[in-house]
Amino acid sequence: xxxxxxxxDLVLAPNEFAxxxxxxxxxxxxxxxxxxxxxxxxxxxxxFDPASKRFxxxxxxxxxxxxxxxxxxxxxxxxxxxxxxxxPRTGALNNLPELKIGRKVNIxxxxxxxxxxxxxxxxxxxxxxxxxxxxxxxxxxEEGARENWSKAVIKKKAxxxxxxxxxxxxxxxxxxxxxxxxxxxxxxxxxxxxxxYIPPTGLEIVRDGAGRYVREAVTLERLEYCILLDExxxxxxxxxxxxxxxxxxETFITKNGSRKFRAIELNEINGLYLKxxxxxxxxxxxYKVGDELFITGKTHKIYFPRPEHAxxxxxxxxxxxAVAIPAGEAxxxxxxxxxxxxxxxxxxxxxxxxxTQVIVRRVLDPKLCKLLFPGNKEALDYNLQLAxxxxxxxxxxYVADREVQEQDRRSRKSxxxxxxxSPAPAPRQxxxxxxxxxxxxxxxxxxxxxxxxxEGAVAIDVWTGYAVLVVDxxxxxxxxxxxxxxxxxxxxxxxxxxxxKGCPKSDENLLRTVYLRVLNNKISDRIxxxxxxxxxxxxxxxxxxxxxxxxxxxWFEVENYVKFLCDHIRSLVRNAxxxxxxxAFYSDATSILREVILGKQGDSGKRPGRVFSENNMRVYDVxxxxxxxxxxxxxxxxxxxxxxxxxxxxxxxxxQRKLEFTERSESIAQQIAAVQSxxxxxxxxxxxxxxxxQKSLDxxxxxxxxxxxxxSQAAELAQQEAIDTIHRADLSRKRSAQEHELEFNQRELELxxxxxxxxxxxxxxxxxxxxxxxxxxxxxxxxxALAEKMAESMAPLAILGGESVADVLARLLQGTPLARxxxxxxxxxxxx
Numbered sequence: 060x061x062x063x064x065x066x067x068d069l070v071l072a073p074n075e076f077a078x079x080x081x082x083x084x085x086x087x088x089x090x091x092x093x094x095x096x097x098x099x100x101x102x103x104x105x106x107f108d109p110a111s112k113r114f115x116x117x118x119x120x121x122x123x124x125x126x127x128x129x130x131x132x133x134x135x136x137x138x139x140x141x142x143x144x145x146x147p148r149t150g151a152l153n154n155l156p157e158l159k160i161g162r163k164v165n166i167x168x169x170x171x172x173x174x175x176x177x178x179x180x181x182x183x184x185x186x187x188x189x190x191x192x193x194x195x196x197x198x199x200x201e202e203g204a205r206e207n208w209s210k211a212v213i214k215k216k217a218x219x220x221x222x223x224x225x226x227x228x229x230x231x232x233x234x235x236x237x238x239x240x241x242x243x244x245x246x247x248x249x250x251x252x253x254x255x256y257i258p259p260t261g262l263e264i265v266r267d268g269a270g271r272y273v274r275e276a277v278t279l280e281r282l283e284y285c286i287l288l289d290e291x292x293x294x295x296x297x298x299x300x301x302x303x304x305x306x307x308x309e310t311f312i313t314k315n316g317s318r319k320f321r322a323i324e325l326n327e328i329n330g331l332y333l334k335x336x337x338x339x340x341x342x343x344x345x346y347k348v349g350d351e352l353f354i355t356g357k358t359h360k361i362y363f364p365r366p367e368h369a370x371x372x373x374x375x376x377x378x379x380x381a382v383a384i385p386a387g388e389a390x391x392x393x394x395x396x397x398x399x400x401x402x403x404x405x406x407x408x409x410x411x412x413x414x415t416q417v418i419v420r421r422v423l424d425p426k427l428c429k430l431l432f433p434g435n436k437e438a439l440d441y442n443l444q445l446a447x448x449x450x451x452x453x454x455x456x457y458v459a460d461r462e463v464q465e466q467d468r469r470s471r472k473s474x475x476x477x478x479x480x481s482p483a484p485a486p487r488q489x490x491x492x493x494x495x496x497x498x499x500x501x502x503x504x505x506x507x508x509x510x511x512x513x514e515g516a517v518a519i520d521v522w523t524g525y526a527v528l529v530v531d532x533x534x535x536x537x538x539x540x541x542x543x544x545x546x547x548x549x550x551x552x553x554x555x556x557x558x559x560k561g562c563p564k565s566d567e568n569l570l571r572t573v574y575l576r577v578l579n580n581k582i583s584d585r586i587x588x589x590x591x592x593x594x595x596x597x598x599x600x601x602x603x604x605x606x607x608x609x610x611x612x613x614w615f616e617v618e619n620y621v622k623f624l625c626d627h628i629r630s631l632v633r634n635a636x637x638x639x640x641x642x643a644f645y646s647d648a649t650s651i652l653r654e655v656i657l658g659k660q661g662d663s664g665k666r667p668g669r670v671f672s673e674n675n676m677r678v679y680d681v682x683x684x685x686x687x688x689x690x691x692x693x694x695x696x697x698x699x700x701x702x703x704x705x706x707x708x709x710x711x712x713x714x715q716r717k718l719e720f721t722e723r724s725e726s727i728a729q730q731i732a733a734v735q736s737x738x739x740x741x742x743x744x745x746x747x748x749x750x751x752x753q754k755s756l757d758x759x760x761x762x763x764x765x766x767x768x769x770x771s772q773a774a775e776l777a778q779q780e781a782i783d784t785i786h787r788a789d790l791s792r793k794r795s796a797q798e799h800e801l802e803f804n805q806r807e808l809e810l811x812x813x814x815x816x817x818x819x820x821x822x823x824x825x826x827x828x829x830x831x832x833x834x835x836x837x838x839x840x841x842x843x844a845l846a847e848k849m850a851e852s853m854a855p856l857a858i859l860g861g862e863s864v865a866d867v868l869a870r871l872l873q874g875t876p877l878a879r880x881x882x883x884x885x886x887x888x889x890x891x
Contacts, residue, residue: 067098069119076147076173077122080105080114087114087176089153091126096152109179127180129168134212134257138163138179146172163199164260167212183272185212185257186264188250191276193304195265196246196258204240204261212257245307250276277303277311282322284363286312294366298322323362328381330355332413337367351414353379371413381410382418382514389516389546393417393459400549402516419459421517421549422446430573431519431553441513517547524578526606528554528615538611540577557619562599563587564625575614577606583684584625588636590644595689596636598652601682602628608675617674624676628669631655641693646701649683656681846872 071077071092080087080103087105090096098104104122105114129135139158147153155176167185174180186194198204238246240261248256258264264272277285279299287295287309294312297303299319305311311318323331335350346352346367354362364370370377384390384405392403395415403409411418422445423431432438448466521527521541529537532550539545547553553573561568563585582602589595602624606614617623635655636644644651656678657666669678849868 067100067102068095069098069104070095071123073149074126074128074171075123076126077119077124078105078107078114078176079103079122080116087155089147089155089173089175091147091149091151091153091173094150094152107174107176107179114176124174126171126173127182128171129166129182131169132185132255134165134167134183134185135170136163136165136181136183136263139175139177140164141175147175149173162203163263164203165207165258165262167257183264185255186248186272187255188248188253188273190216190250191278191302192250192273193276194248194256194272195267195274195307196248196262197265198240198242198244198261199263200261201240201242202261204259205237207259207261208237208240210259211262212255213253214255215252216254247304247307249304251302251304276305277318279303279319282361283319284322285319286364288312296363296365298363323364323378325354325359325362325378326356328356328408328410329378330410331362331377332371332379334369334371335367336369339367353412353414355410379410379413381408384409384515387544387546388518390514391419391421391516391549393419402546402548404546417459420445420514421547423517427552430555430571431517433572438513515546516549519545519547519553521545521574524576524580525574526577526611526614527573527575528612530554536612538614540611554615556615558621559619559625564622566619566622569619575606577614580604580606582621582624584628586629586632588633590636590639590641592640594641594693596641596644597685597687597689598632598648599684599686600628600652600656601684602656602678603680603682604676604678606675607677610675613673613675615674617671617676620674620676623673624671624678627671628656628678641688645686645688648686652683653681 069077069079069090071090071094073093075092077090078087079090079098082101082103098119104117104119106117106122106124107113108115127135127137139160140162141156141158143156145156153175158175158177160177188194238244245265246262266272267274279285279297279301281300283299285297285303287297287303287305288311289295289306290308295309314320325331331354333352333354335346335348335352338345338347340346351371352368382390384403384407386406389402389404390409391400392409392411393400393416395417400419423442425439425442428439428442448462519527519539521539521543523542526538526540527545529539529545529547529551530553531548536554556572556575558570558572559565559568560570562583564582580603582604584600584602586598586600587595588598604624608614632652632655635651639651653666657668657680660666668680671677846868849872
């Protein structure tokens with residue numbers, strides 16, 4: 060078993076202390092190391108619990124605590140300090156002094172001490188501030204704050220003396236001025252003024268919502284702003300570039316987690332709808348509460364919000380954007396004050412003023428929609444959707460354009476939310492400075508797609524050959540003829556027409572439409588009539604109708620013009636048929652009917668047609684499609700009689716053709732003979748003319764050759780005379796040249812003779828100067844030199860032959876003048 064005595068020994072190392080409770084007296088003593096003591100059985104180790112403010116029994120190991128240490132740049136927040144300001148002594152037993160319960164003091168480091176029982180301490184690092192950070196300071200002890208105001212540790216920025224500690228106050232307060240230190244007062248310590256701060260006793264640093272002492276200010280760049288909301292409800296708007304520090308009672312307004320916002324960029328095709336919520340004056344204009352403003356890029360390219368303005372939004376849309384109205388289209392614009400709906404026509408970029416103008420879409424009744432756009436199911440479905448959007452509201456015959464857009468936006472949003480969410484993008488790494496990003500592929504210019512089929516005013520496309528009657532609620536009437544696209548005003552609609560269908564036409568089968576075919580209209584009908592001999596006939600006709608006249612509004616005077624036309628012509632046809640027998644009518648039915656309906660042909664061969672003055676309708680042609688006889692037996696008789704008449708007619712026609720063929724054949728043969736005779740005579744006359752012409756041609760050729768020969772001889776004679784003249788002139792020139800050359804040669808010869816004479820005389824003079832002795836000496840000297848040269852050359856040959864040089868030379872030069880040179884002066888041969 061462990062030694063129980065050793066467990067009661069309290070051994071404290073330096074920087075350690077422990078609370079020991081004497082259970083007999085209730086006192087709690089403080090032991091501070093280094094220290095060793097043995098505890099009695101009545102001594103119990105305890106620890107003070109700050110949460111419950113009670114002493115809790117612990118083991119010796121658990122009760123051993125570390126003293127509180129605040130290094131340089133830190134400070135201690137001590138609760139319940141001693142009245143005398145003392146701390147437990149090191150290495151001794153300390154009895155509990157009287158404490159200031161409920162008090163709190165700030166003690167800057169460096170410092171370390173043990174705690175008295177009941178004290179609580181927190182070690183806090185000194186608050187270092189950058190230029191865009193700040194502290195929020197609160198007064199918790201008014202008296203202590205006044206006494207210790209000058210003991211705050213403040214290190215100001217370099218501009219005010221870097222590295223120096225100052226006891227002056229922060230936030231622009233002067234040394235000789237103490238602020239209002241009322242309990243609970245708040246102050247802001249700005250990082251632009253103070254680099255380091257430790258609060259004195261009586262002041263504490265208020266943490267933010269995240270538990271941080273140092274708060275971040277808002278750094279605004281250009282085109283950025285922030286909003287500060289004060290406790291009194293007033294807002295402060297600050298524009299960049301700036302570092303914004305809030306006042307103690309202000310907080311930043313955030314949106315989507317951001318405390319700063321971009322200024323709103325405007326151009327000429329968008330704007331902001333504003334409400335004045337506080338009176339102000341700008342540029343000499345007074346604005347009152349409740350005034351509404353609409354500013355666009357024409358006056359404000361960049362808009363910064365101000366406290367007197369509130370943006371009026373429709374849904375989530377802040378900007379009021381213009382709409383593109385292409386050519387040939389329009390938009391309905393409702394004036395909010397008068398209720399009048401006007402038509403804004405394109406092409407234009409239309410920016411409505413939301414104070415007075417609202418773009419609306421017209422809701423068409425399903426019946427009217429079917430009349431205006433027959434067979435267009437898409438247009439019918441769209442109008443039903445508009446009617447559902449506008450249903451149950453006053454004036455439900457139109458709906459605001461922004462309501463439709465908001466509904467489309469909600470439907471698209473619901474579709475996106477139903478799809479699987481895309482993964483969040485990973486945080487980007489790398490260079491974080493300013494830079495430029497350029498796409499590696501070609502990016503086309505920005506484009507927009509205009510699909511305004513159902514967004515604008517109701518457009519009626521009137522095709523070629525058609526017309527419509529436009530009527531408004533004030534009684535105005537206007538006819539629009541195609542090809543044309545007409546934009547309906549809001550109070551305009553089209554006149555309804557009813558036309559009989561089927562064959563024959565009747566009032567029971569009607570077609571309702573708003574489009575009137577005014578050119579090349581075709582109307583089919585069947586007429587049942589009776590002839591004079593009581594035979595029933597049925598005629599199928601097709602009328603070609605045009606609407607004419609200078610007043611187009613009369614075209615729509617008759618509601619059912621088809622029935623009106625058919626009834627009138629039926630009466631005319633029945634009257635004409637009643638006057639004729641069946642054979643007379645059946646044999647020439649088409650001509651009879653055309654004459655009855657269109658009138659008789661005039662001098663030009665054209666029929667005038669049938670004109671209806673009631674609506675300026677004119678039947679300009681009629682096609683007889685079929686004529687049927689009601690009694691089949693009569694029809695067969697008429698057919699047989701017609702067949703017999705046709706046969707007789709064919710026989711007569713055949714004989715007549717034979718006669719005509721014979722007469723024509725003989726006449727052609729006669730004409731051929733006459734033509735052939737005429738051709739032969741013409742050919743003989745032409746040959747005579749050719750002979751005469753050939754004779755004249757030959758004579759002309761003979762005369763031409765004789766004349767040419769004479770001209771050639773005359774030309775040759777003239778040429779010979781010219782040649783003689785030239786030859787004589789040439790001979791004269793040659794003679795003159797030879798004479799000149801002879802004279803020149805004569806003079807040159809004389810000069811040469813004179814030069815030769817002079818040279819001869821010079822030689823004679825030189826020869827006279829040379830004596831015979833000199834000549835002999837020169838010759839002997841030359842012979843001797845030659846002999847010496849020959850002896851040198853012949854020495855090798857003499858040695859080879861075994862003879863002397865003199866013998867060899869004597870033999871070689873024998874009989875020559877040089878032989879005498881080889882003889883000695885005494886007459887004996889000797890070698891030299």
